[in-house]
Amino acid sequence: MEVIPCQTKQEASRMAARFMLNQVANNKYSVLGLATGGTPLLLYEEFIKMVSSKDVDLESITTFNLDEYVGLAPNHKASYSFYMNKHFFEPLGLNEDQCFVPNGVAHDIPKECERYEDLILEKGPIDLQVLGIGRDGHIGFNEPGSSLVSSTRIKTLTEETQKDNAQFFDSNESVPKHVITMGIRTILSAKRIVLLAFGEAKADAVAKMVEGPVSASLPASVLQMHSSVKVIVDEGAASKLNKLDYYKEVFANKPTWQRKEFL
Ligand code: F6R
Numbered sequence: 001m002e003v004i005p006c007q008t009k010q011e012a013s014r015m016a017a018r019f020m021l022n023q024v025a026n027n028k029y030s031v032l033g034l035a036t037g038g039t040p041l042l043l044y045e046e047f048i049k050m051v052s053s054k055d056v057d058l059e060s061i062t063t064f065n066l067d068e069y070v071g072l073a074p075n076h077k078a079s080y081s082f083y084m085n086k087h088f089f090e091p092l093g094l095n096e097d098q099c100f101v102p103n104g105v106a107h108d109i110p111k112e113c114e115r116y117e118d119l120i121l122e123k124g125p126i127d128l129q130v131l132g133i134g135r136d137g138h139i140g141f142n143e144p145g146s147s148l149v150s151s152t153r154i155k156t157l158t159e160e161t162q163k164d165n166a167q168f169f170d171s172n173e174s175v176p177k178h179v180i181t182m183g184i185r186t187i188l189s190a191k192r193i194v195l196l197a198f199g200e201a202k203a204d205a206v207a208k209m210v211e212g213p214v215s216a217s218l219p220a221s222v223l224q225m226h227s228s229v230k231v232i233v234d235e236g237a238a239s240k241l242n243k244l245d246y247y248k249e250v251f252a253n254k255p256t257w258q259r260k261e262f263l
Contacts, residue, residue, distance in 0.1 A: 001229045003210055003247040009042060009198040009234045016130070016194050016232050017046035018262050021054070023128045023192075024061055031062045033129030033187070034088065035140075036080045037165075039196050040130055041087060048091045058092055062123050064116075066131070066140040066187075068104040070154060070178035078168045079104060102152070102180035109154050113180055117152040120186060129190035133197050134161055137205045137218035141181035148214075148222050150183030184222055192228040195220070197237040206233060207240035 006012035020043070024030045034040070051058065065080055074081035081101045089099050100119060106112035120126065131139050138144070141155050156177055157165070166172045187193070197206050209220040210231060216222075223229045238244055 001210055001224060001226075001231055002250075003238075003241065004230055004232045004251050005238045005241075005244060005248050006232060006234055012196060012198065012232045012234050013040075013042035014046050015262055016043045016196055017050055019194055019230070020047050020128060020130070021050045021056065022261055024051075024058060025054070025056055027127065028057055028060045029062075030127045031064065031124055033126040033182075033190055034063050034065050034084065035130050035132045036065065036067070036083045037132050038167075039132035039198060043130070043196065044087045048088075051092060058094060061094075061098060063089075063094070063099045064120055064124075064126060064182075065099075065101040067179050067181040068102040069176040070104050070109060070180060071176050072104045074101070078174075104176075104180060109180065113152040113154065116180070117183075117186060120152075120182070120189075124189070126190035127192065129187060129193045131187070131193060131195040131220075133195060133202060133205050133209065133220050135164065135201055135205055136160055137208060137220045139184070139195070139220045139223070140187060141179040142184050142187075142219045144217050144219060146184060146216060146219050148216055148219070149185045151186050152180065152182050154178055155181050184219060188222065188226055192230075193223065193226055194230045194232060195223065196232050198234045200236040200239055202233075202237040203240040206231070206237050207242070211242055 065084060068080045072079035084101060102116045103112050133139060136144055136158060143155060143158050162175045166175050169175050208218045212221055214221045214224050
């Protein structure tokens with residue numbers, strides 16, 4: 001894992017956006033894995049700005065979202081389909097047939113999960129997967145206790161996650177309990193992963209993910225088993241890392257040829 005400590009979430013998001021831009025500029029058939037929630041909003045904003053100023057061709061990329069609420073149709077304002085249309089697909093002029101989000105209102109949920117997993121296998125592998133992290137260490141919505149070899153399936157959100165997500169709903173009660181989420185094996189099959197985390201509320205989860213044991217009790221810790229993960233954090237989220245000074249030193253002393261992926 002490569003930990004990249006930034007001062008602010010703006011700086012961190014710009015760095016992640018440059019990384020994503022390099023991916024699509026170097027391979028116009030890139031497959032991107034995308035997250036929702038508060039964390040990637042600035043990354044998407046920056047990426048959209050960079051794409052329009054550099055005139056990058058996104059016609060042939062494919063995107064897969066990590067998750068969707070069960071029971072929310074794409075036109076529901078709190079659905080992840082709606083979020084993605086608003087913050088990413090529409091501003092970038094992407095077509096419906098390039099962008100995939102699990103269907104939360106599918107009649108047969110297990111079948112939909114299987115279809116989504118098969119689609120990723122067919123069009124993938126995902127070249128670059130963007131992740132956030134929950135306070136309980138979830139990635140996607142693989143909550144503590146999730147199988148570390150899981151594929152796309154239905155999961156139940158913990159009370160903590162339901163509360164955290166309530167900010168996007170009218171009330172706590174209207175947050176769906178169930179989601180369709182890519183599994184941990186699905187996430188690990190991406191070629192490269194960038195995880196963003198901002199604010200002190202994430203500091204515990206980040207420290208355990210990077211420096212704790214690999215455990216299903218902290219699902220993000222499984223990223224230690226992936227060969228290409230960048231963890232880009234602001235000061236708050238980095239505040240409980242034991243080896244923070246070392247991560248800073250590593251990044252500051254990167255050879256020039258390694259820096260190119262962020263330029
Ligand atoms: C969202 C997702 C989740 C979030 C996590 C953090 O698609 O898969 O794992 O990344 O819950 O959410 P925020 O960014 O709102 O703190």
